[in-house]
């Protein structure tokens with residue numbers, strides 16, 4: 001059973017001012033969860049979560065995380081600009097990019113952020129553009145498949161990211177010769193993991209690597225970045241990860257591997273996106289059409305441009321028909337948006353209570369990789385974003401796009417000037 005963090009009565013009131021569709025975020029949930037993460041890793045003196053900005057690039061939301069002590073993980077020019085606008089600089093920013101354009105390394109350097117190099121060849125690329133900074137991080141890709149006791153989690157050998165181990169050893173020696181003094185390592189081996197084992201298993205790999213790198217290169221490793229990948233239960237019957245157990249698992253690996261190697265002062269960093277925010281966002285839409293052909297369809301006023309994951313990955317997002325939680329789930333629907341694309345379906349063959357036109361539909365777990373993956377196909381416009389504050393008030397934190405926004409990139413031209 002998944003329960004929305006807003007009630008039907010709240011939605012009736014909110015929609016008087018802000019029409020559907022919109023994404024709404026739960027400040028209380030975001031804060032409590034961030035505190036839980038910090039608690040789970042409080043055993044580590046330098047622990048810091050660098051929120052993955054790409055998951056939810058809204059300054060109001062990131063400010064909440066900032067107040068909870070989080071840094072930011074950026075990977076593009078505009079994400080760096082967002083971080084700058086929020087007052088982030090220096091060790092508050094991790095720049096974890098790949099196939100990086102030169103201007104992004106320049107901006108990252110201006111902000112003094114920690115640069116996390118994705119590739120061996122980026123050492124010379126960075127050196128040529130801005131020089132090698134004193135603090136540098138490199139991303140590791142072990143290749144092969146990533147397995148834990150419970151099976152295969154993902155396939156790093158097929159992933160475009162990171163250095164091989166040999167490149168890392170050679171790279172650290174070169175970076176040291178070029179003036180780097182403080183080093184970090186980073187790796188992201190599996191996404192949306194539904195197991196408390198992921199971080200501890202990844203940590204053990206990185207801790208052993210850190211010990212080996214220290215022995216072979218003599219560099220000073222100050223931090224290990226476990227990156228993102230801790231998942232959330234999108235389906236109501238899935239188990240929730242236990243962040244306390246995850247933190248404890250990482251602590252055990254730390255005590256077993258790093259402490260005996262004299263590396264008990266290494267800081268642990270994370271770059272979580274989904275875990276920090278996905279459960280604390282809903283996409284709220286209204287049922288605007290019903291259609292009875294070979295299947296039963298409900299058409300919403302939201303579409304895949306507001307939430308791409310079901311269309312893109314076939315991802316499951318739970319749906320609550322507001323006010324009908326206790327009615328029988330005896331109707332089988334495809335819940336669709338209005339794109340001229342048959343994959344624009346938020347749910348396929350989903351058993352739900354009977355939906356009537358005008359019903360509010362809450363699509364769960366859209367707080368990360370939801371709005372941010374939006375696009376403008378079919379000339380559809382991005383929705384607004386709202387914040388349900390701790391005191392129950394609702395704040396507009398991004399207005400909905402208007403046609404003017406859609407046409408703004410023709411501002412050099414006379415053709416569409418009346419539309420702007």
Ligand SMILES: *Cc1c(COP(=O)(O)O)cnc(C)c1O
Pocket residue numbers: 052054055073096188191192227228229230271272273274275368
């Ligand atoms: C996407 C990404 C993250 C966040 O991933 P989640 O699955 O949202 O936790 C962290 N670090 C990097 C480098 C990423 O690309």
